[in-house]
Amino acid sequence: MIKKILKKLKKNLTRGLGVNEIDYNTLQDMLKNDSNTILLDVRSIQEFNEGHLLGALNLPLGELKNKVSLLIPNHGQTIIVYCKMGSRSLKATTILNKMGYTNVYQLKGGLDSI
Numbered sequence: 001m002i003k004k005i006l007k008k009l010k011k012n013l014t015r016g017l018g019v020n021e022i023d024y025n026t027l028q029d030m031l032k033n034d035s036n037t038i039l040l041d042v043r044s045i046q047e048f049n050e051g052h053l054l055g056a057l058n059l060p061l062g063e064l065k066n067k068v069s070l071l072i073p074n075h076g077q078t079i080i081v082y083c084k085m086g087s088r089s090l091k092a093t094t095i096l097n098k099m100g101y102t103n104v105y106q107l108k109g110g111l112d113s114i
Contacts, residue, residue, distance in 0.1 A: 019090060019093045019094060019097070019104075021106050021108040022080065022105045023107075023108055024107065027039075030078070030080065030105075031055070038072060039053055040059055040080065040081045040082070040092070041056040041083070042059060042060060042061045042081055042089055043058070043061075043084060045058060053082065053111075064092055064096075065095060068096065068101075072101070075101050075102060078105075079101060079105070080104075081096070081105070082111060085111075085112050086110040086112075093106045
C-alpha cells in the first residue's frame with residue numbers, strides 16, 4: 001500500500017521546484033498507513049491555536065530553519081507540511097529539502113483546499 005501511495009506522489013512532483021504536492025485524500029491515506037508521518041503546520045501560533053489538523057506540530061515558517069532539527073532530527077522522516085493556502089508550506093518544503101530532509105510533502109492548496 002505504501003509503495004502505491006509513494007508511486008502516486010512521484011507523479012505529483014511540482015515541476016522545477018522539487019516539491020512533492022499531495023491532496024487531502026492522499027494525506028489521509030499517508031497518515032492512516034504510516035504512524036511515523038509528521039504533520040507540520042507552518043502557520044503562526046495564533047493561527048494554529050484557532051484550529052489545526054489533528055496531530056499536527058506547529059512550527060511557524062520564520063522559526064523553521066532554527067528549530068526543525070531539534071523537533072525532527074531524522075532527515076529521512078516523512079513530513080507533510082501545510083499552511084492556510086499553500087504559499088508558506090511551499091517555502092517551508094523548499095527549505096526542508098535544502099536542509100537535507102528527503103521525504104517532504106506539501107498539502108496542495110493548504111487548509112483552504114479541504
